[in-house]
Amino acid sequence: MATLAAAVLLVALPAGGQVDLGTEEQRAAGKIVYDKYCGQCHGDTGDGNGYATPRVKPKPRDFTTGTYKFRTTPNGMLPTDDDLRRVIEIGAPYTSMPGWPNLTSAEIQNVIYYIKSFSPDFENPDRYGEPIEIPRPLESTEESIARGRVVYEEQGCAACHGEVGRGDGPSAPTLVNDKGDPIKVADLTQRWTYRGGATKEDIYRTFSTGLNGTPMPSYADSLEIEDRQHLVNYVYSLGDGDDPNYGTLITAVYSEEPIDLEDGETLDALFETAPMTRFPLVGQISEPGRNFFPSVTSIEAQAVYNRDEIAFRVRWHDLRADTSGRNSPSLEVPMWDEDNGIGAEAADDGGDDFFGDAGGDDFFGEFGGEEAPAEDDFFGDSGGDDFFGDGGDDFFGAADAGPPGAEFSDAVALQFPASLAPEETPELKPYFLYGDSQNPVDLWFVNLTYGVADTFRGRGSESIEPTEADIVEAVTSYDQGEWTVTYKRRRSSRAGVSFAEQQYTPVAFSVWDGFNRERGNKRALSSWFYVYTEPSVQPATTFPIVRAAVIVLVLELLVVFLVRRRARRQAAGEEAAGGTLAATEAPAV
Amino acid sequence: MLGLNLPVVIVLAAVGGVLAWRRANTLTWLLYTWVALWAFFKYGFAVPIPRSVATIYLGITGLALVCFASSSRERLSETVQPIARLILEPRYRLALAGLLVALPALAAYNVYADLNVPLEAPGFGREVHPPPPTEMTVHDETVDMATAENPYLHYNHDDPELYGEHLENGRRVYYENCFWCHGDGMGGDGMFAHGLNPVPSNFNDVGTLPILQSSFVHWRIAKGAPGLPGAGTPWDSMMPAWEKFLTTEEMWDVNLFIYDFNGYEPRALGQH
Structure with missing residues (x-):
């Protein structure tokens, strides 16, 4: 009845054809598609509260609010049907919103009608705006990029996106959307992760319309069209290619030079000669302490070796250097910390957030924050009973009071098999999650609080022991949102794997972002890849x-x-x- | 379709058609067969096939063509005569000179290309559906793999309402745990899939769920990668052993849900 009334009302409105809520049949057909493919995240009632919601970040869109990020319409306005269609068709990269190429055009249109029925805003003609015009991109000349840089500085883009665009600006850790959920600033150097699309037109659109409900404003009023175009060229110039070009192999190159970790310049020059490979990282979701939304989505790696030693260099982007907390590969992660929502329900009863209650005091004993008021100790307070109800909740509520302190530090680990596969079963490897009882792994772990490498022998997640069989050295640096860690070890080892020439050695990576409360099993990790030690003498090619x-x-x-x-x-x-x-x-x- | 690069296949077939129409001689057919096969291996597949495999096929085909050409005196002379004419007749002198230069150049280029193949990580074969054990223990209960069935499947007919409840619970389990890898639409294309090797199973695929018994799927869910035999390369797979996280009922419910979502039914017991 209500929908019928609304439909009658709409017919009467002089909306210039903008208000189009479809027919009853179209919405009913849209509901069938929605219930099958959309409701599990966006909620069966469109409130953004589906089964998956507690475990995904960013949160699924709440359709009852009428707030949409990716639009061609002016700031604060509703999206057009084409805007909604675009996101449904191609999704939002590196989020839990996939594209839906299997849906027909008519199905998508019906879903759009159904989605619009969740918010009364779509019945209000005042909320509709004319789509902006997106001009052809300007030629990307040096002058244009330089002008774009000036605009970037003048408009304060760096406050969130960082000096060189790695999403590491001073405000980045504090940002939340209008629902209070923390949001991640776009890393402008990794264009393939832009959620609103990576073309110059997409970037221009984002400047011009802003992302409703987020701190990303519209510059339609404050910047001339041309300046926005220069800014597009500048932002585009920051990008490290159109796609990540994920690889499967590190090629370690031979050098006659000594590898001296203390001599930064020579070390950099040495790594200049080594090809860089980018590897994808995903959340660890196989062992308890799962990480459903890892901060770091890729890591770059290189290797060089000389007669006696081999050195690895890894790089990744992190919005903040967390170097005051603790971390280790085996640090325990309570079940409630796997997601940030299940506890949040409990928070509604308890009424306070994790940091308010427990984070500031000395729950962690000697590891507690220095600024801890230490009025009580956690276990004394809760008596081990209601820990989850009380503490396991809304960690991110703390964002209201500024960024949460670093309870856990950033960390990284390289993982190698403790020994190479026997010749008769070359495919054999240790379990890629810290090895297994028959086939252990060695971890070269660096807690970035200390910046030195600790070695562990892993025989599965429950069995990770420190080992000192091999000495691994490391140097670390954090610069403009990027961690660089360089490792060095002797090529031959009695206890672990040796790096012979022309050998393929399995390697895997783990990265922990302390800001995202990653520690122990809650981490970003890679599958097994390989490092190949290139022959020191390249064979001649002319003769054959x-x-x-x-x-x-x-x-x-x-x-x-x-x-x-x-x-x-x-x-x-x-x-x-x-x-x-x-x-x-x-x-x- | 079929992983083929259709335009290439069509062009190759068209060339064959033209040769048939023009009644090409035996030598032309032999050359066409070999070159077309080479082009098919190199360009005909959407996902390139390994060079070593193509080389073996082309070698065998080459030998077969030689056998065919020399299988009768008539065919042999049809094959050889054009070559002899090319070599002997003065009007082909230029063509012969061209061939004398072109073939060594081709061989040289082939070796050059071989030397410049970008390095790749070693790849190993893997059994996608390795044989399950005869029985397994899940949450202290022994499951006989040959006879176990989804205990809730029969509600489909007996009690649709209860069936719906189990399905809904399966839906909850799936979207709380599985879609990161197997995808919202179950195409094996979740947001973590690009970082995994082997890639997650695609449940839309007619070659996956319908050919498996529900007990096999239960085994895969309960025991995950660590429960795979060596042929399934358990060390590489991200599939968790869900018995660590889920109850037996939840595992059967999600089993029910993935079949229902894709409109498939488990392979019946004893059906091969």
């Missing part, structure tokens, strides 16, 4: 090429000679059988 050409030429000439001789003899009156002729010719064909 010339040899192949000469062999073929000689064979050809031989055939020609034999055929002609036979023909001459034939002409001289001799009988020749075709069979013997063929025997010499077949190979040349």
Whole structure:
């Protein structure tokens, strides 16, 4: 009845054709598609509260609010149907919103009608705005990029996006959306992760319309069109390629030079010669202490070696250097810390947030924050009973009072098998999650609070022991939102894996972002990849090429000679059988 | 379709059609067969096939063509005569010179290309559906793999309302735990899938759920990667052993849900 009334009302409105809520049948058809494909995240009632919601970040859109980020319409306005269609078709990269290429155009239109029925805003013609015009991008000249840089500085983009765009501005850790959920600033250098799309048109659109409900404003009023275009060129120039080009292999290059971790300049020059490979990282979700929304989505790695030593360098982006907390590969993660929502329900009863209650005091004993008021100790307070109800909740509520302190530090680990696979089963590797009882792994772990490498032997997540069989050295640095960690070890090892020339050695990575409360099993990790130690002496290539050409030429000439001789003899009156002729010719064909 | 690069296949077939129409001679057919096969291996597949495999096929095909050409005196002379004419007749002198230069150049380029193949991580075969054990223990209960069935499947007919409740519970379990890898639409394309090797199972695929018994799926859910035999490369797979996180009922419910969502039914007991 209510929808019918609304429909009648809408017909009467002089909305200039903008208000289009579809027919009852279209919305009903949209509901069927929505219930099957959308409700699990966006909620069966469209409130953004589906089964998956507690475990995804950013949160699924709440359709009851009428607030949409990706639009061609002015700031604060509703999106057009085409805007909604675009997101449904291609999704939002590196979020839990996938594209839906299997839906037909009509199905998508019906879903759009159904989604719009969740918010009364779509019945209000005042909330509709004309889509902006997106001009053709300006040519990306040096002058344009330089002007864009000036605009970037003048407009204070760096406050959130960082000096060189790595999403590490001073405000980045504090940002929340209008629902109070923390949001991650776009890393402008990784264009493939732009949620609203990575083309110059997409970037222009974001400047011009802003992202409703987030701190990303519209610059439509404050910047001339041309300046926005220059800014597009500048932002685009920060990007590290169109796509991540994920690889599967690190090629370790040989050098005659000594590897000195203390001599930064020489070390940098050494790594200049080594190819860089980017590897994808995903959340660890196989062992308890799962990480459903890892902060770091990729890591870059290189390797060089000389006669005695091998060095690895890894780099990744992190919005803040967390170097005051603790971390270790085996630090326990309580179940409630796997997601930030299940506890939040409990918070509604308890009424306070984790940091308010427990984070500031000395729950962690000697590890507690220095600024801890220490009025009580956690266990004394809760008596071990209602820990989850009380403390396991809304960690992010603390964002109201500024960024949460670093309870856990940033960390990184390289993982190698403790020994290479036997020749008869070359595919055999240890379990990629810290190894297994039969096939252990070695971890080169660096807690960035201390910046030194600790080695662990892993025989599965429950069995990680420190080991000192090999000395691994490390140096670390954090610069403009990027961590760089360089490791060095002797190539040969008695206890672990040795790096012989022309050897493929499995390697895997783990990264912990302390800001995201990552520690122990709650981490970003990679599958097994390989490092290949390139031969120190590259084989010559000219000789085999010339040899192949000469062999073929000689064979050809031989055939020609034999055929002609036979023909001459034939002409001289001799009988020749075709069979013997063929025997010499077949190979040349 | 079929992972083929259709335009290439169509062009190759069209060339064959033209040769048939023009009644090409035996030598042309032999050359066409080999070159078309080479082009098919190199460009005909959407996902390139390994060079070593292509080389073996082309080698065998080459030998077969030689055998075919020399299988009768007539075919042999049809094959050989054009070559002999090319070599002997003065009007082909230029063509012969061209061929004498072109073939060594081709061989040289081939070796050059071989030397410049970008390095790749070693790849190993893996059994996608390795044989399950005859029985397993899940939450202290022994499951006989040959006879176990989803205990809630029969509600589909007996008690649709109860069936719906189990499905809804399965939906909850799936979207709280599974979609990161297997995807919202179950295409094996979740937001973590790009970082995993082996890639997560695609439940839309007609070659996955319908050919498996529900007990097999239960085994995969309960025991995950650590429960795979060596042929399934358990060390590489991200699939968790869900018995660590879920109750037996939850595991059967999500089992029910993934079949229902895709409109499939488990392979019946004893059906091969």
